[in-house]
Amino acid sequence: MTDWLVGLMETLGAPGAGLAIALENLFPPLPSEVILPLSGFTASRGEMDLLDVLVCTTLGSVIGALALYWVGALLGRERTLAIAAKLPLVKTSDIEKTEAWFLKHGRKTVFFGRMIPLFRSLISVPAGVERMPLVPFTLLTATGSLIWNTIFVMAGYLLGENWSLVEAYVGIGSKVVLGLVVLAIVVFVAVRLTERRKGRHASRR
Template structure:
C-alpha cells in the first residue's frame, strides 16, 4: 500500500476531504468511506470511487487494493442493517432506522418492496442502485436469508459496482482537470441533496408539530358526549284511598 502527502491532490470541497483521507490512510481508507456510505447515506461513492481510481494511475493507491477494500466495506456496512432486520424483524427495524432520519421511510419502503418483488436477486442488483443498496439488507435479514448467501450476493454486487466506478477514474489516467470538473459537479449535487434533506426534515417536523397542535385544539373544543339519562330503580308509590 502506497501513500502520498494529502496536499498533493489539489482538490477541494467534499472530494478534497475524501482525497485527504485516502492519501493519508491508503487503500483501507476507501473501505472505511464505503462502509460509512452504506450505513450513513448520502456520502457519495459515485464521487469517492472514481477519484480513488484516478489515484491508482498516479501511483498513490493500488487498483486491486481499492476494489477489495471498497467491497469489504460495502459488505460490512450491509451486515449492520442485515443484523438489524434479522434481530428486530421487518417493521421494527424499518421504524428504528426511519427514526434516526438517516434514511427516509420512503426509501426504506422502496427497499422492502424491491426485495418482496425480486427476492434474492434484489440483494445482488440492489447494490448497484443508489437509494436501494443501503436498505436492501434490512428485508434480507428480516426474511432470515442465510448469512452466507447474503454475503456472497453482497460481495459480488458491490464488487461489480465499485469496480466500475473505480475503473471510470482509472480510465481518465492523469487528466486531472477533467476528473476535477466531474467531481466538482458531483460535489454540487451532494451539497444540494444535503440541503434538500435538511429542508425536508425541518418541514416534516413543522408539519408534525402543527398537526399535534391542531389535534389538541380539536379535542379541547369538542363538547363532551351527552350522558345517558339515568333511570330510577325505585318503583313509584301509589296513593291509598
C-alpha cells in the first residue's frame, strides 16, 4: 500500500494524493489514515507543496463523496424501500425511521460524518437517496473533509519519519468504530429474532 501511494505521488504529485483520497471514499479499505500522513511527510521533504496537498486531498474527498451521492440518488427512495422489503429481519418501517432521522439531522451527520472512519464514505449514499440539496451537501462535505485532512496531513508533516505513528493510533479508533457497528448489528438481529418468536407464539394462541 505504502509503495503504491509513494509511486502515485512521485508520478502525479499532490493530485496523486487527491486521487488516492477520492478512491478511498469509494473503497473504504484504502485508509486515509495512511494516505494523508504520508502525503504530509512527503510535503515535509519538499517533494510536494503543503497547500497543494491540502487542496488536492480535500478536492478528492469531495469528488469521491459526490460519486457515492449520485449512487444513492440513482438508487432512489422507492428502490431502497423495495430492497429493504426483501431483506430478512429488515422492515420498511426501519428505512422510514432512518429517513425521518436523516431529514432532521442530515446536515450535521454529513459534516461530522466526514471525521468518522467508515462513515466518511457511507454517509454520502443516504444523502443521495434523500436528495439532500447538492450545494449544502458539497459545502458540508468540503468543510468536514478539510478539517479531517488538515489534521492528518499536518500530523504527517510534523512527525516526519515517524508519520506511521498516526496510522497506529487512529487504527485503534477505527477498530472501536467497527466493533460498535458489529455490536449494533448483533443487537438488531437479536431483537428482530426475539420479536419474530413472540409473534409466532402469539399466533398459535
